[in-house]
Amino acid sequence: MAMNKQALEYVDSHADKFxxxxxxxxxxxxxxxxxxxxxDCERAAEWLAADMRRIGFDTVxxxxxxWHPVVFAEWMGAGADAPTVLVYCHYDVQPAEMxxxxxxxxxxxxxxxxxxxxxxxxxxxxxxMAQLKAAEAxxxxxxxxxxxxxxxxxxxxxxxxxxxxxxxxxADRLKCDVAIICDGSMADREQPDIAxxxxxxxxxxxxxxxxxxxxxxxxxxGTVHNPIQALxxxxxxxxxxxxxxxxxxxxxxxxxxxDEERAELAKPLxxxxxxxxxxxxxxxxxxxxxxxxxxxxxxxxxxEINGIRGGFAGDGFKTVLPGMALAKISCRLVPNQTxxxxxxxxxxxxxxxxxxxxxxxxxxxxIGEPALIDRHSPAxxxxxxxxxxxxxxxxxxxxxxxxxxxxxxxxxxLDAQLVLMSFGYKGCAxxxxxxxxxxxxxxxxxxxxxxxxxxxSKGMKQA
Amino acid sequence: xxxxxxxxxxxxxxxxGQLFDLLRIPSISTSAEHAGDVQQAAxxxxxxxxxxxMHIVEIIPTGRHPIVYAEWTxxxxxxxTILIYGHYDVQPALRxxxxLSEPFEPVERDGFIxxxxxxDDKGQVFAHIKAVEALxxxxxxxxxxxxxxxxxxxxxxxxxxxxxxxxxxxxxxxxxxxxxDSGMPTPDQPSIVYALRGLTTLEVEVFxxxxxxxxGTFGGSVHNPVQALxxxxxxxxxxDxxxxxxxxxxxxxxxxDEERTELRKTGMTDExxxxxxxxxxxxxxxxxxxxxxxxxxxxxEINGMAGGYFEPGFKTVLPAKAWAKISCRLVANQDxxxxGGLVRDYIMNISPATVRTEVLVxxxxxxxxxxxxxxxxxxxxxxxxxxxxxxxxxxxxxxxxxxxxxxxxxxxxxxxxxxxxxxxxxxxxxxxxxxxxxxxxxxxxxxYFYEAIGAGELHYDNRS
Numbered sequence: 026m027a028m029n030k031q032a033l034e035y036v037d038s039h040a041d042k043f044x045x046x047x048x049x050x051x052x053x054x055x056x057x058x059x060x061x062x063x064x065d066c067e068r069a070a071e072w073l074a075a076d077m078r079r080i081g082f083d084t085v086x087x088x089x090x091x092w093h094p095v096v097f098a099e100w101m102g103a104g105a106d107a108p109t110v111l112v113y114c115h116y117d118v119q120p121a122e123m124x125x126x127x128x129x130x131x132x133x134x135x136x137x138x139x140x141x142x143x144x145x146x147x148x149x150x151x152x153x154m155a156q157l158k159a160a161e162a163x164x165x166x167x168x169x170x171x172x173x174x175x176x177x178x179x180x181x182x183x184x185x186x187x188x189x190x191x192x193x194x195x196a197d198r199l200k201c202d203v204a205i206i207c208d209g210s211m212a213d214r215e216q217p218d219i220a221x222x223x224x225x226x227x228x229x230x231x232x233x234x235x236x237x238x239x240x241x242x243x244x245x246x247g248t249v250h251n252p253i254q255a256l257x258x259x260x261x262x263x264x265x266x267x268x269x270x271x272x273x274x275x276x277x278x279x280x281x282x283x284d285e286e287r288a289e290l291a292k293p294l295x296x297x298x299x300x301x302x303x304x305x306x307x308x309x310x311x312x313x314x315x316x317x318x319x320x321x322x323x324x325x326x327x328x329e330i331n332g333i334r335g336g337f338a339g340d341g342f343k344t345v346l347p348g349m350a351l352a353k354i355s356c357r358l359v360p361n362q363t364x365x366x367x368x369x370x371x372x373x374x375x376x377x378x379x380x381x382x383x384x385x386x387x388x389x390x391x392i393g394e395p396a397l398i399d400r401h402s403p404a405x406x407x408x409x410x411x412x413x414x415x416x417x418x419x420x421x422x423x424x425x426x427x428x429x430x431x432x433x434x435x436x437x438x439l440d441a442q443l444v445l446m447s448f449g450y451k452g453c454a455x456x457x458x459x460x461x462x463x464x465x466x467x468x469x470x471x472x473x474x475x476x477x478x479x480x481x482s483k484g485m486k487q488a
Numbered sequence: 489x490x491x492x493x494x495x496x497x498x499x500x501x502x503x504x505g506q507l508f509d510l511l512r513i514p515s516i517s518t519s520a521e522h523a524g525d526v527q528q529a530a531x532x533x534x535x536x537x538x539x540x541x542m543h544i545v546e547i548i549p550t551g552r553h554p555i556v557y558a559e560w561t562x563x564x565x566x567x568x569t570i571l572i573y574g575h576y577d578v579q580p581a582l583r584x585x586x587x588l589s590e591p592f593e594p595v596e597r598d599g600f601i602x603x604x605x606x607x608d609d610k611g612q613v614f615a616h617i618k619a620v621e622a623l624x625x626x627x628x629x630x631x632x633x634x635x636x637x638x639x640x641x642x643x644x645x646x647x648x649x650x651x652x653x654x655x656x657x658x659x660x661x662x663x664x665x666x667x668x669d670s671g672m673p674t675p676d677q678p679s680i681v682y683a684l685r686g687l688t689t690l691e692v693e694v695f696x697x698x699x700x701x702x703x704g705t706f707g708g709s710v711h712n713p714v715q716a717l718x719x720x721x722x723x724x725x726x727x728d729x730x731x732x733x734x735x736x737x738x739x740x741x742x743x744x745d746e747e748r749t750e751l752r753k754t755g756m757t758d759e760x761x762x763x764x765x766x767x768x769x770x771x772x773x774x775x776x777x778x779x780x781x782x783x784x785x786x787x788x789e790i791n792g793m794a795g796g797y798f799e800p801g802f803k804t805v806l807p808a809k810a811w812a813k814i815s816c817r818l819v820a821n822q823d824x825x826x827x828g829g830l831v832r833d834y835i836m837n838i839s840p841a842t843v844r845t846e847v848l849v850x851x852x853x854x855x856x857x858x859x860x861x862x863x864x865x866x867x868x869x870x871x872x873x874x875x876x877x878x879x880x881x882x883x884x885x886x887x888x889x890x891x892x893x894x895x896x897x898x899x900x901x902x903x904x905x906x907x908x909x910x911x912x913x914x915x916x917x918x919x920x921x922x923x924x925x926x927x928x929x930x931x932x933x934x935x936y937f938y939e940a941i942g943a944g945e946l947h948y949d950n951r952s
Binding site for chain 2: 126240242263309
């Protein structure tokens with residue numbers, strides 16, 4: 026099959042330069058969930074815009090939103106007859122502290138054994154840079170068979186709150202034939218996969234109040250329902266003993282899996298099991314009965330306690346009876362479930378089990394709906410072909426456990442075929458300490474993108 | 489009214505100013521970064537004890553925070569000797585916990601001094617120092633020999649005190665020990681604590697995945713350690729509020745009808761409970777009233793819990809671990825080590841195989857009782873009658889003062905728990921306060937007590 030040799034050679038001859046640019050971007054702590062990093066997010070956006078201008082995009086804009094900016098660029102040099110591809114990635118990252126267990130500072134990228142360690146290495150600055158450098162390669166060598174629009178957002182880790190409005194407002198400028206959503210990672214180091222299903226996410230805070238303030242546990246202990254205990258009692262009732270979620274109506278709207286899809290999902294299972302053992306490495310597997318590991322993390326909804334806090338958490342001991350306790354809870358949702366409905370069902374379930382000796386409130390924080398993509402569309406077919414050529418083997422199709430809120434927005438606003446792409450390996454500690462990216466997989470990502478453009482223009486011409 | 493009481497009257501404003509100085513030092517013993525402040529508070533006390541005329545004043549280093557020790561023995565070899573115990577360390581406090589004023593910038597509002605440590609225990613121990621000052625001022629003499637033992641580790645469980653007491657029994661040889669580190673139900677009704685609960689503290693850690701995970705990537709396939717810990721904690725109590733740990737109540741001596749009748753007289757009313765706690769509804773072990781629940785029954789309390797991401801904002805993490813700090817208040821005949829072991833074994837037993845759980849029994853002190861028929865207790869009753877104009881009532885106290893047992897055992901001396909605080913002073917809580925009037929009455933009552941002990945005319949009450 027025809028390859029874009031010039032563009033691929035351009036990548037080869039710029040490999041070191043690209044790597045240094047990746048490290049430069051990784052050294053900007055663009056943490057979108059913390060206000061004190063707002064300026065860093067701006068700085069990352071400006072850094073990307075400057076690179077886009079150098080590459081030669083026709084228009085480059087840093088578009089300010091309510092929160093962090095979107096970086097948008099257009100190159101329409103392939104002409105009106107050529108297909109137009111919109112590429113979505115995000116440049117913001119999760120918080121990271123050395124004290125979380127990092128071996129090297131999270132915002133000082135360190136290269137070891139063919140990997141680069143830094144917050145954002147896998148999620149998702151390597152995706153940003155693979156897309157940007159693939160575009161550079163085809164534009165600079167004058168071989169681009171498609172028009173390219175780039176849209177890099179800065180709020181993904183804070184649930185893409187602005188993207189719904191942004192995508193609707195800019196729908197005209199985002200107009201395209203195919204949209205690539207490049208985020209996430211692959212289940213195996215040696216076997217490529219393409220995701221076609223994404224879970225949604227709804228995040229919530231549960232606050233339990235007991236006494237009006239912290240009390241001396243000697244003076245009042247035994248007469249006041251301890252809010253931490255009450256919160257623990259509530260949390261312990263949210264799952265059944267078998268691991269399924271114990272909230273009335275929680276599974277009601279879930280679309281059942283058919284046999285064909287279950288067979289497809291069983292293919293990558295061995296790799297997912299190995300990865301679970303390597304990365305999660307918990308004492309035992311846990312979860313909803315009658316579903317395999319792939320289905321539990323990709324095709325089934327979950328309820329997770331992301332954090333809890335109450336009472337004295339410092340060194341030593343404070344024999345306090347705390348006034349309140351707080352839990353952060355999120356649910357991952359699958360197609361046909363909606364955030365608002367799940368929030369309401371959980372709120373009602375908690376209200377029903379909250380003892381009258383305390384008060385409890387469940388607040389809705391952020392929502393993101395689940396998405397399912399047609400895995401037989403021409404664009405996904407072009408991606409399958411590109412992955413097969415670069416990797417020398419057919420990709421598996423997977424349901425991704427994570428959430429990319431913008432997918433739903435793009436599905437709604439654009440009349441385009443969607444493709445989910447990812448290049449890195451899932452065992453690279455996204456959101457955890459010592460996050461990293463394999464450089465060989467990252468370079469393959471550029472080659473896949475370049476080849477995808479070739480396949481796409483060929484396919485569109487045939488159509 | 490003696491010369492000493494006149495001195496208190498004349499110098500009271502100055503005493504208050506000095507107490508403010510002591511309260512300004514954030515001598516928080518629980519956190520390492522305040523070790524220097526704890527040291528500074530010890531030095532401040534040393535200077536004051538020297539100034540009031542104590543003969544020997546020492547700062548005695550321990551493994552962590554020093555003990556302040558002082559002696560005045562000019563009452564002579566025939567006179568009785570009193571040991572006054574208190575502590576100068578305090579609990580942590582942050583303005584953001586809900587304080588209306590800075591916790592370490594004392595202010596007086598409506599007759600109360602607001603500051604961390606004002607009631608627990610700087611204000612109470614300082615009342616004794618000022619009582620001794622009043623007696624020794626202007627070449628005066630005290631009717632008893634006086635020893636001060638003021639520690640800096642009470643809030644971290646008196647880690648080094650037991651060992652110090654056991655190895656210095658000669659230095660600490662006394663006829664009576666007095667501890668002012670407790671509260672009364674109301675300012676008008678003095679009370680003497682005759683029973684304290686013991687304490688066992690535990691730390692529980694639950695480990696799940698090897699590292700924090702992305703909850704999207706792995707959620708639904710890993711038993712979340714925060715959830716697992718919540719499930720464990722939820723099983724520590726029965727739905728009726730009693731502790732579910734097998735054997736937890738086995739060694740508790742049942743209350744007699746007579747004691748229950750007595751306790752119902754003095755206990756916190758439900759109305760006071762409601763006002764002080766602000767909690768929606770009473771809770772606790774069935775079959776016992778509020779005062780029995782806090783004073784006469786053992787409890788298991790979750791003092792702190794944390795896991796995952798709990799800062800502002802959201803991090804959809806599947807945490808690698810979660811931990812909780814748990815304490816049990818114990819009553820007479822319960823052994824802190826036995827109870828610690830029972831709780832640990834039960835937690836290990838109910839911990840699911842999908843996580844790994846570790847339990848550390850940190851430390852313990854048994855419950856303590858004071859004989860209320862001793863001559864020293866009669867001296868205390870008489871002192872309260874003079875200081876308050878009212879007979880004190882006897883109360884059980886829910887809190888724990890581990891050193892009581894050590895004094896009884898090692899020094900063979902009776903211990904008097906002469907509290908000058910109020911139960912709703914907010915010890916360990918935001919806006920801790922100490923009533924100015926309690927400070928004044930405390931100083932005067934301490935003087936009456938030393939005088940009554942010095943007079944030595946009281947006898948043991950053999951009536952049962």
